[in-house]
Amino acid sequence: MLTDVLMTVLAPENLLIIVLTTIYGCFIGAVPGLTATMAVALLVPFTFFLDPIPAISAIVATTTTAIFAGDISGTLLRIPGTPASAAYVDDAHTISQNGKPRTALLISLLTAAIGGVIGVIILMLVAPQLAHIAISFSSYETFWLACLGLSCAVFVGGGSVPKSFASLFIGLAIACVGIDVAVGYPRYTFGVDDLMDGITFIPAMIGIFAFSEVLRTVQTLKKNETQLQTITEPFFSALKGAMSAIRRFGVTVLRSSLIGTVVGALPGAGADIAAWICYALARRMSKKPDDFGKGSMDGIAAGGSANNAAISGAWTPALVFGIPGDSVTAIAIGVLLLKGMTPGPRIFIDQPELTSALFGSFLVANIMMVPVGMLAIFCSTYILKVPRAVMAPVILLFSLVGAYAISGSVTAIWIVLVLGLMGYLMAKVEIPLAPAILGIVLGKIIEDNFMVSIIKAQGNFLTFFDRSYSLVLGIVTVIIWALLIIRAVREMVAGGKRAGGEPQSGKTKATKSEEGAF
Amino acid sequence: MFSKDILTGVILSVSGVWVAWQAQSFPTLGGMKFGPGLFPTIAGSGLAICGLLVLFTGIMSYVRAGETYPETENGTGFGSGKGIGSGQSEASLKPQLSGKAWINSIALILGVILFAAFLDTVGFHLLAFPLMACLLMLYGVNWWKSVLLAVGVTMLVHFLFYSFLHVPLPWGLLEPIAW
Known part of the structure; x- marks a missing residue:
């Protein structure tokens, strides 16, 4: 079996796809405003024509490098390329201004690779074990699990409680469009045949993450883009500096990778939140907390490893339960479903070679990122010179044609437009996007399993707590709901006092950063 | 900020009510209370309730801010007139679109x-x-x-x-x- 797995992972086509997507991810991630999720959403039409393993490899390679490449513009321009780089952008930029941009970038590149590899190793160890438990789940457990995923997204996603819940219900309402499972009644289709199957997921994601991003970009176009810094140090001394820094902050890297993986696995909390949490933690643990924000290599190591570990962590719930841990895995689940593979414990039991190959590709993608990333550090000034005025229309055309390619009908383009505007407006009024995305992905699962369960139980809701796992999952879900209600009441009380409108310090920062990528 | 919350709240609750109201016309499963209308009803009423809460928060902070700046506020100005916030509190002073x-x-x-x-x-x-x-x-x-x-x-x-x-x-x- 091992040779089969190695053959699949190291097959020339697979390696070629990983190299190409690594370069692509690097480019998109480095351009400010273009997020990793957007890179993946635009890639989907191409993965559609690949086998499952190369398709997933492509998605993984794109995300890991895009998250690292976000540091390139963060370091050189002080504009985080993706929200995940926002936590430590001041540190990276300060080091860069002190004449050592390459050292800062190499630290984030190497810690990113370490974080990613640790995240994958945890995934390899944990996912199959979880799958063995999950295999015994019936419709009751699946229902509760999906509910738990949704509640978790509301809980950790940032934003006020009513707005997070509103986002969730928007997602659920969108998931209701189309033929219903129980009796086949068309809901909210307005007589459009293409809507019978529901809102197609990939065009929806392209709209929410690509179109709304393009719209934001064209609103902030400036005549003269920021001046690039050109002073730099020799590559090898930078590499030496980076290596010694990583050795010095090894503990930080390890801790951040572990925590990042766990945070990434929580539905609704992605790479950006992981980076913020680990950065704050590193600052608290540091002997020199005053350096943070003023060029602390410790901080870069913490954030840089945490965000890439989170990328890997997000795959655990996605592969085992079909519940995405972040927006990228939400898209990946969509891709797998298009290929007729339903993510879930069955894959681990029935096709272990497939999951092993998947993990192998994850590792290769994380390692491949190092040489490509170094190349990107060399060429960084050229990458950043591509004007956003050119990028915006090009990305627009690719997203429109991509959506059309997925479903072969113009309805997809309308979906891109409508949901794109919706996503844009939601971000404008500070409604978090994560719960809505999960609502769209999980809405059908929740409804299907609820209907099956309630028919089995002949309308008796208490049977939802009859089995041991479903009891535990149900109770945890109910506890989270209770906590959310308490938080909402607190917010209301505090909101009255805060009416003068002073900014909500740290929390708002995290919410803001998260707008683009989950 | 508060004018934005009021408008958001109104839009959310109106769309919630519409979704839930539409769902009432869906058929039910023979002999059961549940049917295709159940989930849209939950989503719609949830959305409506959240919309009301957002609206409530918006009005609350509007009223409080109104106490601080009584004359400069224009209650009908939300929506189209996003830019009128000369007297608005700091939170509402977001960069407006040029x-x-x-x-x-x-x-x-x-x-x-x-x-x-x-x-x-x-x-x-x-x-x-x-x-x-x-x-x-x-x-x-x-x-x-x-x-x-x-x-x-x-x-x-x-x-x-x-x-x-x-x-x-x-x-x-x-x-x-x-x-």
Whole structure:
């Protein structure tokens, strides 16, 4: 079996796809405003024509490098390329201004690779074990699990409680469009045949993450883009500096990778939140907390490893339960479903070679990122010179044609437009996007399993707590709901006092950063 | 900020009520209380309740802020008149969209609408090229670069999607010379 797995992972086509997507991810991630999720959403039409393993490899390679490449513009321009780089952008930029941009970038590149590899190793160890438990789940457990995923997204996603819940219900309402499972009644289709199957997921994601991003970009176009810094140090001394820094902050890297993986696995909390949490933690643990924000290599190591570990962590719930841990895995689940593979414990039991190959590709993608990333550090000034005025229309055309390619009908383009505007407006009024995305992905699962369960139980809701796992999952879900209600009441009380409108310090920062990528 | 919350709350609750109200006309499962209407009803009423809460928060902070700045507030000014906030508290002073930003956004949205509306009849190439060229020029790229880029990108998409991925991009009016 091992040779089969190695053959699949190291097959020339697979390696070629990983190299190409690594370069692509690097480019998109480095351009400010273009997020990793957007890179993946635009890639989907191409993965559609690949086998499952190369398709997933492509998605993984794109995300890991895009998250690292976000540091390139963060370091050189002080504009985080993706929200995940926002936590430590001041540190990276300060080091860069002190004449050592390459050292800062190499630290984030190497810690990113370490974080990613640790995240994958945890995934390899944990996912199959979880799958063995999950295999015994019936419709009751699946229902509760999906509910738990949704509640978790509301809980950790940032934003006020009513707005997070509103986002969730928007997602659920969108998931209701189309033929219903129980009796086949068309809901909210307005007589459009293409809507019978529901809102197609990939065009929806392209709209929410690509179109709304393009719209934001064209609103902030400036005549003269920021001046690039050109002073730099020799590559090898930078590499030496980076290596010694990583050795010095090894503990930080390890801790951040572990925590990042766990945070990434929580539905609704992605790479950006992981980076913020680990950065704050590193600052608290540091002997020199005053350096943070003023060029602390410790901080870069913490954030840089945490965000890439989170990328890997997000795959655990996605592969085992079909519940995405972040927006990228939400898209990946969509891709797998298009290929007729339903993510879930069955894959681990029935096709272990497939999951092993998947993990192998994850590792290769994380390692491949190092040489490509170094190349990107060399060429960084050229990458950043591509004007956003050119990028915006090009990305627009690719997203429109991509959506059309997925479903072969113009309805997809309308979906891109409508949901794109919706996503844009939601971000404008500070409604978090994560719960809505999960609502769209999980809405059908929740409804299907609820209907099956309630028919089995002949309308008796208490049977939802009859089995041991479903009891535990149900109770945890109910506890989270209770906590959310308490938080909402607190917010209301505090909101009255805060009416003068002073900014909500740290929390708002995290919410803001998260707008683009989950 | 508060005027935004009020408008958000109204929109959320109105759409919630609409979703839930529509769901009442859905058939039910024989002999059971549950049917296709259940989930839309939950989603719709949930949305409506959240909308009311957001609206309530908005009104609360509006009232409180109104106590601080009694005359400068204009209750009807939310929505269209986003920019009137000279007397608004700090939280509401977000950078407003400039005229250029509005033009850029409207052009983008209009472009997509035209693209979607005429894709099947006019065809991909005849739409993508002018769409690209116009947007590039509008966004500040000079005209000959815009035209060159527009041709290049249109051909790139053609080769990537039509030739390589075999996506049936419609030829529309160019059908006679399709290749």
